[in-house]
Amino acid sequence: MLLVIEKVFTCEEALVFGKQLADSSWVDGKLSAGSQAAGVKTNQHLDDRIDLARGIGNVILDRLHAHPQFVSAALPSRILPPKFNRYTGGGQYGAHVDSAIMGMPGGGQIRTDLSATLFLSQPEDYDGGELVIDTRFGTQEVKLEAGDLVLYPSTSLHCVNPVLAGARICSVFWIQSLIRDNQQREILYDLDQSVQSITLDKGSEDEDVSRLTGIYHNLMRSWAST
Template identity: 35%
Template sequence: MAQVYPIRNLLAPGLVAELRTALQAEATPWVDGRQTVGRDGTKKRNHEIAADSPLRLELSDKISAYLRGPLTSETLAFRHLCDPRRWSPFLFSRTGPGGGYRDHMDSAVMFRGAPEEMRSDLSMTIFLTEPDTYQGGELVVDSDMAYAPTFKMAAGGAVLYATDAIHRVAEVTAGERLVAVTWIESRIADPIARQINADLLQVMSVLTRDGACAPDIRESVVTKLEKVRSNVVKRHTG
């Protein structure tokens, strides 16, 4: 099974509301989502903000600035799980009744041949509408498996998943699903080493909280974990 990490409340409610207002405005430049599909355009039935739209870049920059800004427990989890070197501009998707995206994989390399070419290790979907405002539209990861995990998170929640996982968006039967999607290049190319790094970072965060570890051993334990983490990163950084 591919690595899958849900993060509740990744984006603050105020930012989510701002994004949703912009996306639901009458003048929003939606185009057929098949513009960004690969070989089989029949799999995809949705709309996206035009790739070259100033609005898309503006909204994408707002999310990126938030993720790079003052840490919250959720944005810290994002950094720990990804150890991101960079991520693509966010794609904004609108899916109404009858829309969806059948089983597919995301591209292993984004912007191939361009100066901004990047390896895509992790995909991330951020939900921007509340789950009770639309029916269907679940994100199904490892959708080629019998017991694939399914996600339909509250607005502002996100799901990180391995880019090489087969996944789909279930058909929307009522209402409207709005999401933002990006692809992330991690500093650590190997997924197992990336998971070890994330686990070590999370343990270190717990140990450094007040009362989580006896004061007389806390410093030595955290220092030892930092040594292990440093060796993992140096050995596996791509």
């Protein structure tokens, strides 16, 4: 499932982050790439150990954990702290699949079930830079407003088109979900969204709402791994 979640941050909030990051020190993105990705990656990234990266990253995590649609879609078990990248001067990221296992700060590892990109630049501020994702419905190009987020399976082949003018600044991060299987996670998301809609119409005490809520939790109980 490829899902666009609009206005995780307001445009104004996201652009403030982007401005703060733009004035920081960037290094060659190849330094954070895996063996496959290093050969196709020409961007820049921010050292995620600096105070600015940690501070903005924590704000992003707090917002995500409180965002009902993100939680419903991702069912997060663990989230790798957000990283920040910049594409400019023809920078691009060729076709690749994200690493299956990534290290967590301070030790431990995370299985990457879902990948996410949070846009911190306005689309009119740079030429090119589309995130291109292969899905079962064909190739989709994503270029969103500042503050919007796209969530997609980490198994997807994807790339970032060259940025021919301006600068594209984004935050990227990975999620280990309580539901490892993409199809099961999509079923639960659709069911949860339906339950929420019916609840607004009929109320939480309605028998159909209670029955569907029970089905949701029983499927979670059957499929979830912690």
